[in-house]
Amino acid sequence: AQSVTQLGSHVSVSEGALVLLRCNYSSSVPPYLFWYVQYPNQGLQLLLKYTTGATLVKGINGFEAEFKKSETSFHLTKPSAHMSDAAEYFCAVSLGNQFYFGTGTSLTVIP
Amino acid sequence: GAVVSQHPSRVICKSGTSVKIECRSLDFQATTMFWYRQFPKQSLMLMATSNEGSKATYEQGVEKDKFLINHASLTLSTLTVTSAHPEDSSFYICSAPSGTSVRGSYNEQFFGPGTRLTVL
Numbered sequence: 471a472q473s474v475t476q477l478g479s480h481v482s483v484s485e486g487a488l489v490l491l492r493c494n495y496s497s498s499v500p501p502y503l504f505w506y507v508q509y510p511n512q513g514l515q516l517l518l519k520y521t522t523g524a525t526l527v528k529g530i531n532g533f534e535a536e537f538k539k540s541e542t543s544f545h546l547t548k549p550s551a552h553m554s555d556a557a558e559y560f561c562a563v564s565l566g567n568q569f570y571f572g573t574g575t576s577l578t579v580i581p
Numbered sequence: 582g583a584v585v586s587q588h589p590s591r592v593i594c595k596s597g598t599s600v601k602i603e604c605r606s607l608d609f610q611a612t613t614m615f616w617y618r619q620f621p622k623q624s625l626m627l628m629a630t631s632n633e634g635s636k637a638t639y640e641q642g643v644e645k646d647k648f649l650i651n652h653a654s655l656t657l658s659t660l661t662v663t664s665a666h667p668e669d670s671s672f673y674i675c676s677a678p679s680g681t682s683v684r685g686s687y688n689e690q691f692f693g694p695g696t697r698l699t700v701l
Contacts, residue, residue, distance in 0.1 A: 502688065513587075513674055513692040514625075521688060560624060564687045569615070569678075573624045 476561050476572035484580045489533075489548040491575050493561030496542060501563035503544040505535055508558040508574075517559075520544065531555070551579045583609045585677050587693035594665055595701055602660045602696045604631075604675030610655035611677035615690070616648075619672040631658040631675075665700045672697050 477492040495501060502521045506514040518529025525537040531554075535546045544561060556579045561572040584607040594600050604614055612633045617625040629650055630638040637650035647669075649661040662669050674695045678687035 504689070506692075511672070511695065511697060513585075513694040514676075515692075516689060519689060562690075564678075564690075567613070567630075567678075567687065569627075569676075569687065569690055571624050574622075576622070 474561050474563055474570050474572040476559075476575050478575055479573065480576045480578065482578040482580060483551045485553055486550050489546070489551045489555065489577065491546040491559050491561075491577065493535075493544045493546065493572060494542055495544065495561075495563050497563065497565055499565070500539060501565040503535075503537060504562040504564065505529065505533070505544070505546045506560045506562060507531075508560065510557075514560065517546070551577075553579050553581060555579055583607075583677070583679065583691045585611075585675065585691045585693040587673075587675055587696050589696060590694060591697045591699075593699045593701065596666050597664055600662045600665055600698060602662075602673055602675075602698075604658045604660070604677075604693050606656045606677045606691075609677070609679075611658075612655060613678060614652060614658040615676045615678070616650065616658075616660050617674045617676065619674060619695075621672075625674060628660075633658075662698065665698070667700045670698055670700045 473496045475494045504519045505517040518527045520527045520537045528534045533548045559575045586605045588603045614631040616628045628643045631650045631652040633652045639645045652658040675693045676690040679689045
């Protein structure tokens, strides 16, 4: 069975501080991995994805994530949080013809 | 990237009426589309997979007679909530996946902006 676990449903950081959102997956084969951001009453926007190749992936808005097969993780980071980063973040995996989403992490940025 | 639109973005209806939500792929063809439901502060729950030219595949627990899906063309899928009740109030999101790799996994999904349904 495939699953996606996001540790921490709520994360708060100060403006300018490091953002770290955690994502672990369970799969018998390495899946494709994604991070999406959702602003209130909007759809999901792709931040970044890992399919093959370099395990450190850079995305939009200064975010990046590193695929670590040995840890089955795909944590999302950003060196310096901005107020506009406050949103809901979803980790997802694609395996076969299905997408599996994590439960989401709500990021609050404190001024 | 590819664009997926949804219409309407927001709808309010009376209990017992039916509501149709459209999902369109604007610049690419989508033989498959997905319909999700999202409750406040929760993740996306896959409701069904819409397949062009054939019947939709519903997830366990989703009433197919309640949530009618039609995928009549390569760019349009519709979700009709029949005889809507207040418990059907939710945020509905559609998506269309991009091409598959040799491993058979989708490279990406493109999401519509969502439809907020409120049933009074």
